[in-house]
Amino acid sequence: MKLLLKFNLVFFLLFALGIGASGYISWQLLQQDARDEVAENARQMMSVAIAVRSYTTKQIKPLLETQMIYSFLPQSVPAFAATEVLTELRNKYPNYQYKEALLNPTNPRDRAVDWEADIVNQFRNGQAKGELLGVRSTPAGSSQYFARPLTITDSACLVCHSTVDAAPKPMIDKYGPANGFGWNFNETVGAQIVSVPTDIAFERANKAFVTFMGSLVAVFAVVGLFLNLLLWRMFVRPVTKISALADRISLGELEAPDVQVRSRDEIRTLAESLARLRKSMAQAMKMLES
Amino acid sequence: MFSCVIALGLFAGIRTAGAAKLTAIVTILQGSATVIRAVSEFGALEGVRLLPDDLIRTDKDTFLRIEYEDETWIELGPETQLELGHPTDKRANRPALYLLTGWLKLGCAKSDSGAKNSLASTGMDLSDLSGTLIIRTTDSTHMIFAEQGTARWIDRAPHATGSVTLNRGEFLVTGEGKSPKLQSRPAPDFVSSLPFAFRDSLPIRYALFAQRNVVAKDPRALAYSDAEPWIDAEPSIRRQFVVLWRRKATEDQAFRASLDRNLPLHPEWRRVLHPEDYDADGTLIRND
Numbered sequence: 001m002k003l004l005l006k007f008n009l010v011f012f013l014l015f016a017l018g019i020g021a022s023g024y025i026s027w028q029l030l031q032q033d034a035r036d037e038v039a040e041n042a043r044q045m046m047s048v049a050i051a052v053r054s055y056t057t058k059q060i061k062p063l064l065e066t067q068m069i070y071s072f073l074p075q076s077v078p079a080f081a082a083t084e085v086l087t088e089l090r091n092k093y094p095n096y097q098y099k100e101a102l103l104n105p106t107n108p109r110d111r112a113v114d115w116e117a118d119i120v121n122q123f124r125n126g127q128a129k130g131e132l133l134g135v136r137s138t139p140a141g142s143s144q145y146f147a148r149p150l151t152i153t154d155s156a157c158l159v160c161h162s163t164v165d166a167a168p169k170p171m172i173d174k175y176g177p178a179n180g181f182g183w184n185f186n187e188t189v190g191a192q193i194v195s196v197p198t199d200i201a202f203e204r205a206n207k208a209f210v211t212f213m214g215s216l217v218a219v220f221a222v223v224g225l226f227l228n229l230l231l232w233r234m235f236v237r238p239v240t241k242i243s244a245l246a247d248r249i250s251l252g253e254l255e256a257p258d259v260q261v262r263s264r265d266e267i268r269t270l271a272e273s274l275a276r277l278r279k280s281m282a283q284a285m286k287m288l289e290s
Numbered sequence: 291m292f293s294c295v296i297a298l299g300l301f302a303g304i305r306t307a308g309a310a311k312l313t314a315i316v317t318i319l320q321g322s323a324t325v326i327r328a329v330s331e332f333g334a335l336e337g338v339r340l341l342p343d344d345l346i347r348t349d350k351d352t353f354l355r356i357e358y359e360d361e362t363w364i365e366l367g368p369e370t371q372l373e374l375g376h377p378t379d380k381r382a383n384r385p386a387l388y389l390l391t392g393w394l395k396l397g398c399a400k401s402d403s404g405a406k407n408s409l410a411s412t413g414m415d416l417s418d419l420s421g422t423l424i425i426r427t428t429d430s431t432h433m434i435f436a437e438q439g440t441a442r443w444i445d446r447a448p449h450a451t452g453s454v455t456l457n458r459g460e461f462l463v464t465g466e467g468k469s470p471k472l473q474s475r476p477a478p479d480f481v482s483s484l485p486f487a488f489r490d491s492l493p494i495r496y497a498l499f500a501q502r503n504v505v506a507k508d509p510r511a512l513a514y515s516d517a518e519p520w521i522d523a524e525p526s527i528r529r530q531f532v533v534l535w536r537r538k539a540t541e542d543q544a545f546r547a548s549l550d551r552n553l554p555l556h557p558e559w560r561r562v563l564h565p566e567d568y569d570a571d572g573t574l575i576r577n578d
Contacts, residue, residue, distance in 0.1 A: 066422075066491040069437055069459070070481045169475050 003239075007231055008224070015220045019213070026212055034198070034205040039133060041096075042146035042196045045086065049098055049192060052085045053078035072170035079110065082192075095140050095197035100150060102190035106161065106171070106180025112190060120191045123149035132191075141199035150190040152183055161189075238267045242274055249274075254282040314340040314356045314364075314374060317495040320487070321352025321368070326520075329512050329538045337504030342386060343530075344374045345520055353487040357496040360399045362407075365492075367393025367426075367485035371519055373527070377407035377419060381530075385410040385417070388527055390519060395424045395488045398439065412524050413466060415444040421458065424488060426480065431465040435476045443470060446526075512538065514548035522555045529558060536562050 056078045064076040074080040079100040086098035101112035103120055112120055115136060122128040132147040152158065160167050161183040183189050241259045248256040258275040261268040316323075316338045323334040326345035332338075334346070340356060346366065348354050354366045358376060366372060370393050375386020377398060385408040387396075398407040398419050407419035411427045421439015425432065434443060436456040443462055445452040454470050456462055461477060464470040512535070520531055539546050539562050549559050561568060567576040 063490075066437070067489040070476070070484060070489055 004228065004231060004236055008228065011224055011227065015224065019216060019220065022216055023209075023213055027209055030205040030209050031202070034201040037201045038144045038196050038198050039146070041201075042133075042144060042194045045089075045096065045098060045194045045196065046146055046148065046192065049082040049086055049194070052082040056081035068168065068170065070170065072168065072174045074107065074174075080107065083110070095143070095195075095200075097143075097193075097195040099193050099195075100190060101193050102150070102180075104179060104182065104189065106175050108179070110190070116191065116193055119145070119147045119193060120149075120188070123147075123191055124188045135198060138195075141197055142202075143195045144198050145193055145195045147191045147193045149188045150192060151188045152185055155185060158183060158185065234263070234265075235267065238263075238271065242267075242271055245274060245278075249278050249281065254278060254285065314358050314376075315496055315499045316340060316354060317357045317363075317499060318353065318355035318487075318492070321349055321354070323348040323352055323354050323366070324516060325506070326512055326516060329535065330509055331512050331516055332509040333507035335504055335507050337499040337502045338506055339504075340374055342375050342379065343381075346370075346372045346374060347516065347519075348392065353485055355492065355495075357494060358399070359496060359500070360401075361397075361494055361496070362399040363397040363494070365395040365397075365485075365488060367395075367488065370394060373520075377409055378405040380408075384526065385415060389425055389427050390523055390527075391427050391429070393424070393426050393485055393488070395422065395437075397422050410446075410527075413446050414464060415446055416441050417444060418442045418455075424484070426483075431463065431468075433477070433480050434462040434464070435480065436460050445470070511542070512545075514545045517545075518548070518552075521549070521559075522552070525558075528556060532558050532562060539563065 056076065060081065061076045061078075064073050067073055068076060075084075083098060083100060086096075089096055089098075099116065100110055101116035101120060102110045103112055103117060105111050119128070119132060122132065128147075128149075130148070133144065135142060135144050137143075152161075158166075160171055161180055164172065164177040164181055167181065238259065238261050245256055245259050256278070258278070259271045261271045316334050316336055319334055319336050324331055324347045325334050325338070325340065326347070327341065334354065340346070346354070346356075348366045348368055348370045350368050352366075352368050356364045356366075356374070362377060364372075364374075364377075364387070369391070371390035372392070372394065373386075373388040373390070375381060375388070377385070377387050377396060378401065379386035387409040389409060389411040394409075396407075396409065396419065398421060401407075406417060408415060408417040409419065409425075410416070411425065411432060414432060416423070416425070416434065419439065419441050422437040423439060423441050424435045424437055427433075434441065434456060436458055438458060440458065441456045443454045443456065443464065445464075447466075452470065454462055454472055456472070459474065461473045461475060461480070462470055463473070463477070517531070517535065521528055521535075535545075539549055539559065546563060549556070550563050553560060553563070560574075561572075564576075567574060569575050
């Protein structure tokens with residue numbers, strides 16, 4: 001087996017091991033980054049929703065109290081404000097969703113659908129506490145949800161949601177007396193649910209992986225080519241010439257020209273040794289002839 | 291020259307008001323409004339001081355807010371006519387604040403002295419006022435909404451003894467010859483026609499204008515057309531104007547002629563315009 005072939009076999013083996021190890025590590029890192037990014041996006045979106053709710057409660061609601069005597073303004077309701085603000089975001093990020101999913105909502109659009117109701121019930125029966133993260137499939141692709149329970153800890157909420165008689169009349173005018181009543185203090189009535197698409201982050205991770213691995217393969221290929229060239233110029237070619245010269249000498253061509261090696265290394269030493277050997281042989285032959 | 295006299299009169303009025311216990315200030319004016327003070331009138335401006343007994347008229351699409359130092363405030367809607375007085379003041383044993391017509395929203399300050407707030411309008415008084423109240427008065431109907439507080443409606447018709455207490459959120463519709471109708475909620479037509487600014491709780495702005503000396507806009511002599519709604523108001527309110535404008539009626543021929551032309555609507559002016567119709571004892575001797 002030729003030296004160059006041996007070298008390339010070893011090189012390819014090392015190359016494959018390197019690519020495999022790098023690929024595995026980078027894939028794991030990029031996938032974890034994608035998962036973290038999706039979770040972070042969901043948490044940020046939830047933080048925005050919480051901030052909007054707080055702003056509405058502290059600053060908007062007091063300003064609208066007088067108007068609310070005459071007509072119900074959902075803009076004063078924290079849940080409505082948060083939903084509206086984050087719905088605006090969907091114009092730019094259509095697969096991002098925020099919903100205050102309630103089992104018994106005043107506004108029908110807040111009614112929890114099946115999977116949302118499952119989340120709310122997990123909070124209600126204690127299976128989940130604080131926060132809940134999960135992934136589900138949607139027609140638009142995979143989506144990660146991040147949910148927090150909506151529990152009645154402010155008795156002011158019960159003004160609108162305890163009984164029909166206690167509720168503001170303009171609210172009844174707008175939404176009717178059928179829904180959104182019977183809530184109790186400390187009861188978990190729903191959940192804030194943020195849904196963030198995972199596909200985008202994972203597509204980005206995949207693209208980064210392909211780019212990284214492609215670059216790595218290209219670098220290895222260039223390095224391999226360069227090493228082959230180097231090996232051929234520095235070892236294979238001079239050794240082949242020296243070998244040919246040795247063959248001619250062994251066949252009696254003692255006048256064959258020496259191999260010229262410019263480098264100052266072991267190959268040159270070998271060439272010089274062969275040249276001395278040839279001269280010694282030529283001298284020995286002359287002595288024998290005389 | 292005449293304008294200078296009016297301006298001096300207005301200035302003197304303001305100086306007098308400075309000594310008064312309660313001076314009102316126009317703190318918001320959207321649109322235009324006219325203030326009648328004694329025998330002159332001027333255009334309202336934000337920051338203008340108003341005095342007890344000033345007559346205020348807002349024009350179409352106008353919103354005007356008046357505030358007192360004690361944080362009592364009065365808001366007027368479009369096409370409203372009001373005789374100004376602090377809601378705790380009385381005049382001849384009736385409320386000093388009188389709404390002739392239009393929209394009024396009153397915010398009563400919490401009184402440390404326990405003085406009760408009240409106001410009057412054609413044929414009725416509202417007493418024991420607290421919180422925020424809205425009244426709409428037309429020729430034939432009063433609509434009263436106790437937005438945040440309470441009120442007691444008193445019928446001033448002769449021999450009437452009726453009164454109705456309005457609690458927070460209750461709505462009363464009354465009118466001449468109609469029995470009062472108390473509702474748990476304001477009527478939809480009342481809500482739909484409510485001046486939009488009445489729907490908001492506005493911040494107190496008295497301090498913003500308290501140190502400013504805003505000069506009245508366009509002072510001029512009182513015109514009969516501006517005084518007419520008051521001259522022809524219900525007897526209990528219009529009698530005061532005979533005293534107030536007696537001199538003008540004798541000196542201003544155009545004013546006098548207008549008064550004389552409509553004398554059947556305000557017969558109390560006959561003694562001023564035609565003293566020859568009465569004998570020395572004040573008995574009417576000519577009845578033509």
